[in-house]
Amino acid sequence: MIQFLELKNFRAFEHIRFEDLGRANLIIGGNNTGKTSVLEALVLKLGSGRQLKALPSTFREQIQNDEFPSYWSLLARNSDWEGFRIETDQGRVFEELHPHGHRQILEEAQGKRSSLGNLQKDQFSLSGFGPRIPTSIIPTKASPPGFIADLFNQIAPLNPENEDRLQQLIRESIEPRLKRLRYARPKGTRTHLVYVDLGSGPMLPFTQLGQAFCRVLEIYCEIFASQPKVILIDEIENGLYYEGLPDFWNGLYEVLEDQDVQLFATTHSRECMEAAHKAAAARKEYPLRYLRLDRRADDPQKIVATTFGQEEMETAIRSEIEMR
């Protein structure tokens, strides 16, 4: 597991460092404090070539293709000063400045240095990367139903235990009526989907069951199918009704521990923070850390980071202290 994350001159951050990271890490803070930038830094440090190429629009739906080159040139907060640096206990990714505006993104891990990409006159090219930690990304925008169905299909035929587990998790966390899930393409339809048996009437395509069901199905399918070591989820509470959040978190912690996955997720929701804490406090070992970002009032360009955990959250809930 990643123990610490340090960002220098990256996006809006001059220098922040999160210590004592946990199995699950909830990134919180006001608007424009850089929550999503932390996820982007983790993609740069951990992500595959495909994930790196798609990074500019992964968490920023509005970004257009013609903005991709400038996205890469804007990663450094102060481009005249020095390149950015993303460091964890498992190595670092950093930018080196060369004459004539050429910038090179380098990776250093286990004593080896390799070139990750080059940026020249706003043109970015990916040149390669060393061994990376398998990472899954779930942005705010829902993935296409066919993509989620394909993920489900990767689990089901090959690993019936995980299929049973997935059904049980969804039953416990979002839909107690669930009898079974099936990957199917009924006559008259064009694509395979996941169909849901709720115990009465015909099986329904999962897309008919609402945003929360789709979100939870996608998260669990992604973990079981892709078997990542790190999963990044933007606005994790999206679509989830607050009453179901404690069960959702219970199930998620179980899977994170079983599958040895580390979670980094952003949230705006106090209910989500509290539900995550209550479920975490019921576990043998408290798995949760809150990574908080704040913009200084006396220097609005400066963002500061702090990490807190069980004691602070218990005190906050007991004394009604607002920690968002």
Next chain:
Amino acid sequence: MNPATDIALVLCEGRDDQRVMEALAEHESIGGRLTFEHYAESGTLAAHLRTLSKRGDFQQGRVRSLLVTRDADDDPGNRWTSVRDAVHRAFGVELSAPGDWSPCDSGPRIAAWVNPQPGEPGMIETVCLAAARSRSPQLFSCIDDFMSCVESAQRGPLHEKARFHIWSIVAQGPGAQDRLSLAAALDRLPPDWSDPSFDGLRKSLREAAGEIPAI
């Protein structure tokens, strides 16, 4: 201080202490410049301060002054040590004496005050009763008689808080909303807020509000 964005926070031990201090601040015309909060009980102060230090307004640097208050109860020396240690663990600030302000590197200036007075046993109720007594001596002769009668009947002394609660009940308004409301009692039968017994606390509150410069 910029009153629009800067916060001067007074942290009180429980709701009753908070109500008394809010009323004193109102009397001093500094209520609008102070934000009052309370912690649940004395044993939770250290955890409360550690949590506050990570709260948004502290991290953003919007809290410019923090006055931590608590009651001395029967052990003023120990209570001062515990509040000083709790502040040090949460903010890394060494407080030298009750009421003295200390700067914090990237946080608010901090002071702590132990009621009723440095080195004296008691609580905010002690201060409040002294000031209420000087305002309404006739009423307190009845309360004292009543207390003596009860103490004699049960063959043991009542806690100082009992006298405070009897006073606050006597001072209740007639309406259903006013019963068992300390705020209503303070409004209806207020202590003499100018009483010297409030001087130490008054000074700390005024310094927290930026009314008089902290030394």
